[in-house]
Amino acid sequence: MAVYTDINEIDLKAFLAQYDAGELLSYKGIAEGVENSNFLLHTSNAPLILTLYEKRVEKSDLPFFLGLMHHLSERGLNCPLPLPRKDGELLGELSGRPAALISFLEGMWLRKPEAQHCREVGAALARMHIAGEGFELTRPNALSLEGWQMLWAKSEARADEVEEGLEAEIGAELDVLATHWPKDLPAGVIHADLFPDNVFFLGDSLSGLIDFYFACNDILVYDLSICLNSWCFEKDGAYNITKGKAMIEGYQSVRPLSAAEIEALPILCRGSALRFFITRLYDWLTTPAGALVVKKDPLEYLKKLRFHRAVTNASEYGLIA
Numbered sequence: 001m002a003v004y005t006d007i008n009e010i011d012l013k014a015f016l017a018q019y020d021a022g023e024l025l026s027y028k029g030i031a032e033g034v035e036n037s038n039f040l041l042h043t044s045n046a047p048l049i050l051t052l053y054e055k056r057v058e059k060s061d062l063p064f065f066l067g068l069m070h071h072l073s074e075r076g077l078n079c080p081l082p083l084p085r086k087d088g089e090l091l092g093e094l095s096g097r098p099a100a101l102i103s104f105l106e107g108m109w110l111r112k113p114e115a116q117h118c119r120e121v122g123a124a125l126a127r128m129h130i131a132g133e134g135f136e137l138t139r140p141n142a143l144s145l146e147g148w149q150m151l152w153a154k155s156e157a158r159a160d161e162v163e164e165g166l167e168a169e170i171g172a173e174l175d176v177l178a179t180h181w182p183k184d185l186p187a188g189v190i191h192a193d194l195f196p197d198n199v200f201f202l203g204d205s206l207s208g209l210i211d212f213y214f215a216c217n218d219i220l221v222y223d224l225s226i227c228l229n230s231w232c233f234e235k236d237g238a239y240n241i242t243k244g245k246a247m248i249e250g251y252q253s254v255r256p257l258s259a260a261e262i263e264a265l266p267i268l269c270r271g272s273a274l275r276f277f278i279t280r281l282y283d284w285l286t287t288p289a290g291a292l293v294v295k296k297d298p299l300e301y302l303k304k305l306r307f308h309r310a311v312t313n314a315s316e317y318g319l320i321a
């Protein structure tokens with residue numbers, strides 16, 4: 001459930017009057033999502049998504065996120081376009097929260113993606129990386145090595161409550177990652193959370209990417225490692241090499257990987273599995289019982305991390321040299 005802040009019709013109509021968005025016909029909260037409150041609005045013009053940015057989103061990052069969607073959309077990537085207010089601002093305020101209106105994307109996310117969908121996601125990710133070139137704002141990745149250490153420091157004392165031995169295992173993993181994390185790979189704007197629920201399809205065709213609220217500047221192929229983690233494992237925890245191969249081929253059909261990027265893939269996959277393990281663990285330990293949000297299972301990513309630890313070569317992900 002992701003409606004943390006409620007809105008009322010009077011305030012919403014006053015908010016909408018700041019835009020050329022037509023007359024409000026109806027609105028409803030959207031149950032999906034984790035971070036922000038989202039509403040679907042029907043107006044006498046086009047349908048729109050209203051997002052109220054919640055506590056975990058830094059207000060100072062919003063110009064980066066909204067500006068990026070605008071930049072990518074102008075370069076032909078199918079992603080939501082923020083609607084400017086009559087005064088040109090992309091960001092307003094509603095119910096005491098920073099708020100924006102963004103265009104509604106048709107499509108739905110796939111509960112059971114197949115290899116062909118993974119191929120399309122790989123290609124779309126690479127197109128996003130290329131479309132991101134020239135975006136003038138920058139945002140360091142708050143959830144890279146330093147951010148993981150900070151979140152881990154808040155969770156480690158209770159980690160063994162989730163699984164015996166985790167405190168030692170993850171402490172050692174963080175040390176390995178800090179020592180071996182690649183430093184000179186091609187970098188640019190990455191999505192950083194391109195999970196299946198952030199990719200829309202119409203039938204079998206990819207119709208767009210959403211949820212740019214973790215986007216940042218980082219190693220490009222790290223973004224591919226996030227997608228391998230989130231799209232190419234089965235429910236039983238097994239890596240599906242057919243999906244991985246399709247995703248990597250899709251990516252390379254648009255942006256071929258260098259030898260150094262290929263060599264770094266196993267360590268980057270370890271890092272991205274750890275990233276989602278750590279944020280999920282932190283939420284698992286701190287979300288109060290009875291909160292309206294569905295907590296995601298950290299152990300899913302622990303299993304993936306252990307898989308990557310045993311990988312010695314990118315060919316084990318399906319990459320054919």
Ligand SMILES: Nc1ncnc2c1ncn2[C@@H]1O[C@H](COP(=O)(O)OP(=O)(O)O)[C@@H](O)[C@H]1O
Nearest residue numbers: 030032033034035036038049080103104105211
């Ligand atoms: N531009 C959009 N077009 C259509 N639906 C959207 C759009 N943006 C968000 N949604 C809907 O809202 C849900 C939550 O959005 P998301 O950005 O993932 O939220 P959060 O950042 O809180 O996780 C999505 O799963 C989708 O159903």
Ligand SMILES: N[C@@H](CCOP(=O)(O)O)C(=O)O
Nearest residue numbers: 033034035193195276280296
């Ligand atoms: N993808 C992350 C959680 C972020 O959720 P989103 O709804 O903002 O995509 C995870 O699975 O841990």
